[in-house]
Amino acid sequence: MSEITLDTLKPGDMARITKVRVKGPARRKLLDMGMVAGSEVELVRKAPLGDPIEFQIKGYHLSIRKEEASQIFVQKIE
Amino acid sequence: MGNTKIRVALAGNPNVGKTTLFNAITGSRQHVGNWPGVTVEKKTGVKTYRGYDIEITDLPGTYSLTAYSMDEIVARDYIIEEKPDIVIQIVDASNLERNLYLTTQLMELETEMIIALNMCDLALERGDKLYIDRMQEILAAPIVQTVASRDIGIDELLDRVIEQKQDDKYHGREIGYGDVIESKVLEIEKILLTDPSLQKKYPLRWMSIRLLEGDGNVKAKVEKSPVSKAINQLLASIDQEEYEAEIADKRYVAINAIFPQICTRCNVRLTKSDMIDRVLTNKYLGIPIFLALMWGAFELTFAFATPFTDMIERVFVWLAVNVSSGLEPQWLASLIGDGIIGGVGAVLTFVPNIFILFFLLSLLEGSGYLARAAFIMDRLMYKIGMHGKSFIPLLMGFGCNVPAIMAARSIEDEKDRLITILVVPFVSCGARLPIYILLAGAFFGRQAGTVVFFMYVLGIVVAVISAKLLRSTIVKGKPAPFIMEMPPYRVPTLRTSIVHMWDNGAMYIKKAGTIILLGVVIIWSLASFPWGIEYGSEGSYVGMIGHFFAPLLEPLGFDWKMTVALVFGLVAKEIVVASMGVLYGVGDNPAALTTSLIADPSITALSALSLMVFSLLYMPCVATLGVIKKETGSWKWAIFALIYGIVVAWLIAFLVYQGGKLLGY
Numbered sequence: 001m002s003e004i005t006l007d008t009l010k011p012g013d014m015a016r017i018t019k020v021r022v023k024g025p026a027r028r029k030l031l032d033m034g035m036v037a038g039s040e041v042e043l044v045r046k047a048p049l050g051d052p053i054e055f056q057i058k059g060y061h062l063s064i065r066k067e068e069a070s071q072i073f074v075q076k077i078e
Numbered sequence: 079m080g081n082t083k084i085r086v087a088l089a090g091n092p093n094v095g096k097t098t099l100f101n102a103i104t105g106s107r108q109h110v111g112n113w114p115g116v117t118v119e120k121k122t123g124v125k126t127y128r129g130y131d132i133e134i135t136d137l138p139g140t141y142s143l144t145a146y147s148m149d150e151i152v153a154r155d156y157i158i159e160e161k162p163d164i165v166i167q168i169v170d171a172s173n174l175e176r177n178l179y180l181t182t183q184l185m186e187l188e189t190e191m192i193i194a195l196n197m198c199d200l201a202l203e204r205g206d207k208l209y210i211d212r213m214q215e216i217l218a219a220p221i222v223q224t225v226a227s228r229d230i231g232i233d234e235l236l237d238r239v240i241e242q243k244q245d246d247k248y249h250g251r252e253i254g255y256g257d258v259i260e261s262k263v264l265e266i267e268k269i270l271l272t273d274p275s276l277q278k279k280y281p282l283r284w285m286s287i288r289l290l291e292g293d294g295n296v297k298a299k300v301e302k303s304p305v306s307k308a309i310n311q312l313l314a315s316i317d318q319e320e321y322e323a324e325i326a327d328k329r330y331v332a333i334n335a336i337f338p339q340i341c342t343r344c345n346v347r348l349t350k351s352d353m354i355d356r357v358l359t360n361k362y363l364g365i366p367i368f369l370a371l372m373w374g375a376f377e378l379t380f381a382f383a384t385p386f387t388d389m390i391e392r393v394f395v396w397l398a399v400n401v402s403s404g405l406e407p408q409w410l411a412s413l414i415g416d417g418i419i420g421g422v423g424a425v426l427t428f429v430p431n432i433f434i435l436f437f438l439l440s441l442l443e444g445s446g447y448l449a450r451a452a453f454i455m456d457r458l459m460y461k462i463g464m465h466g467k468s469f470i471p472l473l474m475g476f477g478c479n480v481p482a483i484m485a486a487r488s489i490e491d492e493k494d495r496l497i498t499i500l501v502v503p504f505v506s507c508g509a510r511l512p513i514y515i516l517l518a519g520a521f522f523g524r525q526a527g528t529v530v531f532f533m534y535v536l537g538i539v540v541a542v543i544s545a546k547l548l549r550s551t552i553v554k555g556k557p558a559p560f561i562m563e564m565p566p567y568r569v570p571t572l573r574t575s576i577v578h579m580w581d582n583g584a585m586y587i588k589k590a591g592t593i594i595l596l597g598v599v600i601i602w603s604l605a606s607f608p609w610g611i612e613y614g615s616e617g618s619y620v621g622m623i624g625h626f627f628a629p630l631l632e633p634l635g636f637d638w639k640m641t642v643a644l645v646f647g648l649v650a651k652e653i654v655v656a657s658m659g660v661l662y663g664v665g666d667n668p669a670a671l672t673t674s675l676i677a678d679p680s681i682t683a684l685s686a687l688s689l690m691v692f693s694l695l696y697m698p699c700v701a702t703l704g705v706i707k708k709e710t711g712s713w714k715w716a717i718f719a720l721i722y723g724i725v726v727a728w729l730i731a732f733l734v735y736q737g738g739k740l741l742g743y
Binding site for chain 2: 028058
């Protein structure tokens with residue numbers, strides 16, 4: 001199965017994180033918020049202007065910008 | 079004999095009801111201030127219970143205890159350095175996995191811990207099953223179920239605090255990170271052990287783990303120790319970023335192992351929150367609803383406060399007249415009447431706005447909508463170098479810059495917050511409107527409305543450009559990443575909102591109030607001396623300042639009268655109009671003032687426009703400067719705002735006036 005990035009998912013899509021390539025302070029925060037390899041995420045919705053994006057992860061809702069999402073690699077769960 | 083004191087720290091994620099629990103325990107016996115050296119709010123309170131004085135410190139709400147933000151550093155430094163007797167972690171029962179992540183880090187600080195499992199009602203209602211006994215066993219900490227919003231479980235929590243205090247045994251538990259990491263941790267710990275002063279002060283296992291994760295703040299703690307060289311050598315040989323991810327990952331692995339033993343979650347596909355969000359953050363409805371809500375909040379903050387503000391003003395005018403009327407000598411009467419009573423009045427007129435604004439902000443935050451507001455606006459704000467959370471302060475700026483700057487407190491990132499604070503003064507507040515109305519009305523006839531509208535737009539444009547400019551110069555860097563929890567919608571608790579409103583209102587009066595009062599008294603002295611002149615006339619110090627600066631402002635089309643009026647505008651911008659009335663000798667009569675302005679050959683439509691532009695942009699009023707100082711914690715930024723404002727105002731007014739002249743107006 002091919003690796004895609006988190007920002008390419010559509011609302012309702014589920015995926016499993018394979019690699020967090022974000023750098024800088026955002027990386028630390030994302031790890032703390034549960035964006036670690038192996039976590040399952042679901043794209044819940046996009047903001048009215050298309051960015052940021054809201055995900056469900058570890059049983060709660062987290063929103064991040066496309067910029068960070070495009071550096072998080074996932075495998076889609078069909 | 080006094081009571082035995084127990085020092086307790088409250089830790090927990092944001093949005094888990096920490097403030098509600100704090101208020102439920104301490105009631106009104108609390109003190110709000112700042113943590114030393116930083117602008118993070120510190121709240122402490124005391125509860126006397128069963129013969130003990132339980133002193134509670136509310137730590138900033140954090141998801142983790144790394145050095146990611148000031149909040150996290152403050153929280154963990156308090157636990158490590160001040161060594162409270164007990165740390166209570168408030169855990170959201172309906173969101174255990176992410177909450178336990180903080181628990182795993184608190185454990186490493188080797189402190190006595192009690193877990194308040196809050197909002198159990200929500201979790202149980204949803205159909206979750208919680209196995210409390212098993213949870214106590216695994217986490218090696220007493221667990222108390224609470225519903226802070228309804229005062230449930232508070233006494234039991236305090237009973238556990240006392241029990242834990244009486245029991246000398248340490249109850250600790252830690253999680254393992256697997257052989258690879260553990261061997262490195264051990265290696266670092268061995269080096270640290272050779273410095274007894276470190277061992278006395280810090281939990282070494284925690285320190286080793288943090289060093290392995292590349293924590294700069296912990297590295298600085300080691301820097302002064304003789305072992306720092308050996309540590310740096312060891313750290314240079316490993317990829318800390320890799321370890322950082324691995325350690326976070328291992329914590330979640332541990333949680334995944336614990337979780338099924340302590341909770342069976344009922345997976346509801348569509349919660350109430352989801353349903354609300356389908357409307358409130360809807361692609362088409364989201365923005366209109368947001369704007370409608372903001373309009374409502376704005377109207378409530380300013381329109382609703384107007385009668386109260388007017389009343390305060392009237393009371394102080396009455397006081398000034400009546401208190402000072404019988405007083406001799408006259409300068410004393412003037413000092414007390416115009417200076418002090420007028421100054422206190424100037425401070426207090428903002429209080430209704432501030433109270434209402436903070437009450438509403440607390441409702442928005444408590445309900446969960448504040449996070450959605452940032453979510454909806456972030457795209458737009460990010461484009462101009464700001465964060466989604468900057469929108470509300472900027473909007474409130476149209477009413478009054480003072481509460482607007484205070485509202486910026488909800489922005490966590492220091493730089494984002496600073497930029498917001500510095501650009502808010504360009505947003506045209508209500509006090510500037512009378513200036514536009516007077517001048518546009520006198521000189522622009524039927525175009526007056528358009529001209530006033532142009533002023534508002536100009537304010538926004540200058541704010542946006544300034545934000546961009548600051549981002550690329552003195553507050554370098556990109557806006558902080560938007561990584562935000564969208565908490566479930568909840569009914570906010572009235573008590574929390576009232577306490578929040580009261581705390582912020584009181585803080586404004588105490589901290590900013592003194593600075594504002596001082597500013598007003600200084601302006602009063604400048605207008606009253608040398609003794610014997612008429613208040614604020616050409617012969618006063620203000621008049622002299624006006625004359626002195628008049629040549630500087632001449633290229634903008636201003637004469638000395640306008641300059642003097644602008645100096646008075648420092649107190650509050652609407653005073654520009656009143657002092658022009660004094661200078662033209664027409665007092666409080668707007669029609670007469672309009673006539674004299676039109677008759678004055680030194681004011682043309684062009685110089686009136688230039689004056690409006692200058693009034694919009696030149697330095698923030700004394701009250702705003704006071705709040706900038708208070709909110710940024712230093713005079714540096716207040717002075718920067720003052721000078722930057724004058725420079726920008728001068729440049730743009732110059733362009734308007736000279737450009738207009740070139741075009742033949």
